[in-house]
Amino acid sequence: MFSVFSTLRNLCWLPALLLFALLVSGCGQMDDPMSWFRDANQSTFDVKGPVAEQQLHLFYITVWVTLFIFIAVGGVLAYATFRFRQRSGDSEKPPPAQTHGHPLIEIGLIAAAVFLLVIIAVPTVRAIYDIYELPEDDDMLVIDVIAYQWWWAFEYPDKDVTTANEFAIPVGRKVKFNLRTFDVIHSFWVPKLGGKIDMIPNRDNWMWLQADEPGQYWGQCAEFCGESHANMKFRVFAYEEDEFQDWIEHQRSEAADPPEEEQMVVEGKELFRSRGCVACHTIRGHDAAGLAGPDLTHFGSRRTLGAAMADNTEENLFEWLRDPDGFKPGNLMALDTQVQNLTDEEIDALVAYLKSLN
Numbered sequence: 001m002f003s004v005f006s007t008l009r010n011l012c013w014l015p016a017l018l019l020f021a022l023l024v025s026g027c028g029q030m031d032d033p034m035s036w037f038r039d040a041n042q043s044t045f046d047v048k049g050p051v052a053e054q055q056l057h058l059f060y061i062t063v064w065v066t067l068f069i070f071i072a073v074g075g076v077l078a079y080a081t082f083r084f085r086q087r088s089g090d091s092e093k094p095p096p097a098q099t100h101g102h103p104l105i106e107i108g109l110i111a112a113a114v115f116l117l118v119i120i121a122v123p124t125v126r127a128i129y130d131i132y133e134l135p136e137d138d139d140m141l142v143i144d145v146i147a148y149q150w151w152w153a154f155e156y157p158d159k160d161v162t163t164a165n166e167f168a169i170p171v172g173r174k175v176k177f178n179l180r181t182f183d184v185i186h187s188f189w190v191p192k193l194g195g196k197i198d199m200i201p202n203r204d205n206w207m208w209l210q211a212d213e214p215g216q217y218w219g220q221c222a223e224f225c226g227e228s229h230a231n232m233k234f235r236v237f238a239y240e241e242d243e244f245q246d247w248i249e250h251q252r253s254e255a256a257d258p259p260e261e262e263q264m265v266v267e268g269k270e271l272f273r274s275r276g277c278v279a280c281h282t283i284r285g286h287d288a289a290g291l292a293g294p295d296l297t298h299f300g301s302r303r304t305l306g307a308a309m310a311d312n313t314e315e316n317l318f319e320w321l322r323d324p325d326g327f328k329p330g331n332l333m334a335l336d337t338q339v340q341n342l343t344d345e346e347i348d349a350l351v352a353y354l355k356s357l358n
C-alpha cells in the first residue's frame with residue numbers, strides 16, 4: 001500500500017511539469033511572448049481603433065487588480081499554511097492566538113475590497129457610456145447589418161448599396177452599425193475594432209466602430225446560432241477615403257452583361273435562372289431579385305466564400321456548388337433540390353458566370 005501512495009505522490013509533479021513544458025514551448029519567442037496573442041487574425045490584443053482600444057484598456061485594469069488580489073490573498077494563505085503547519089509533536093501544544101472579531105482588520109478588508117471595486121467600476125461605467133452613446137459626428141457613416149443563419153447582409157441606406165459577407169469602411173471615420181437579425185440571436189464582433197453586441201429579434205441594437213489603419217479585419221458571429229455558427233464570419237476592409245468612394249461607386253453599379261463570346265459565362269447566366277438560383281439571390285442588372293441568400297451582384301470581386309469561411313477560388317466555388325452541405329454543414333442553400341442535382345458541366349458554367357460578376 002505504502003509504495004502505491006508514494007508512487008502516486010511522485011506522479012503529482014507530472015501535470016505541473018507538463019504545464020511548464022507547454023508554457024515554455026507555447027512562447028516560441030521568449031523575448032516577446034505576447035506575440036502569440038497579438039498576431040492572430042481575431043486578436044483583441046492587436047487593437048486598431050478607439051473602441052477596441054478602450055475595451056483592451058479595461059481588460060488590463062481588471063487583470064492587474066485581480067492579479068494583485070490573487071497575489072495578496074495567495075501570499076497570506078501560503079504564509080499561514082507554511083508558518084502554522086503541524087510539526088511532529090505539535091498536537092500537545094495549544095493552537096496559535098486567534099484574531100477573530102478584530103474590528104480594524106475587518107473594516108480594513110472591507111474598505112480594501114470596495115476600493116479595488118471602485119478602481120474597476122469607474123473606467124467600466126465610463127467605457128459603457130462612451131461606446132453605447134453615439135458620438136456627435138456629421139461625418140458618420142451608417143451601415144445596416146442583418147444577420148441570417150449563417151451569413152451577413154450589409155446595407156448602406158443612404159448610398160443605395162447592398163452587399164454580403166464583406167464590406168468596406170473609410171479609415172478614420174466613425175461608423176454606426178444598426179444591428180438586426182432575420183431569424184435567431186446572433187452577435188456582431190470585429191475583434192480588432194471592437195464589440196461585441198447581440199442582434200436580437202424585434203430589438204434595435206447598434207454600436208459604433210472606427211478603424212485607425214487601412215487593412216483587412218476579420219469578423220465573426222459571437223453568439224451560438226445553430227449548426228454553422230462557427231462558419232459565420234465576415235471581413236471588413238478599411239480603405240482610405242478616395243478608395244472607399246471608388247468601392248461604393250462600384251458596388252452601386254449593376255452587374256455588367258457577359259460578352260457574347262464568353263460561352264461558359266452566358267451559359268452560366270442562363271442556368272442561374274433555369275436552375276432557380278434567382279429565387280434566393282439578387283444580381284442587380286441580371287433580373288435576379290431573390291432575398292433568401294447573399295446578394296451576388298459583385299460576387300466575383302469578393303475575396304471569400306460561404307460567409308468568409310473559405311477563399312473565393314474556382315476550386316472552392318466548384319466544391320460549394322457540388323456539395324453545399326459538405327462544404328458548410330447545415331447551410332440553407334443545401335436544402336434546395338435543384339442545387340443538389342447540378343451536373344459537373346453545369347457547375348463549371350455557373351462558376352464561370354459567378355467569377356465574371358466583378
Ligand code: HEC
Pocket residue numbers: 149150151164165228272275276277278279280281292293294296299302304305306307308321328331332333336338339350354
Ligand atoms: C433556397 C435558396 C437558395 C437557392 C435556390 C440558391 N441559394 Fe445560393 N445561397 C443561399 C444561402 C442561404 C446562402 C448562404 C449560405 C451560408 O453562407 O450559410 C447562399 C450562398 C451562395 C453563395 C456564396 C455567397 C457568399 O458570399 O459567400 C453562392 C456563390 C451561391 N449561393 C450561389 C448559388 C447558385 C449558383 C445557385 C443556383 C444553382 C444558388 N446559390 C441557389 C440560398 C440559396
Ligand SMILES: [Cu+2]
Pocket residue numbers: 147148150185186187221222223224225229232
Ligand atoms: Cu450567428
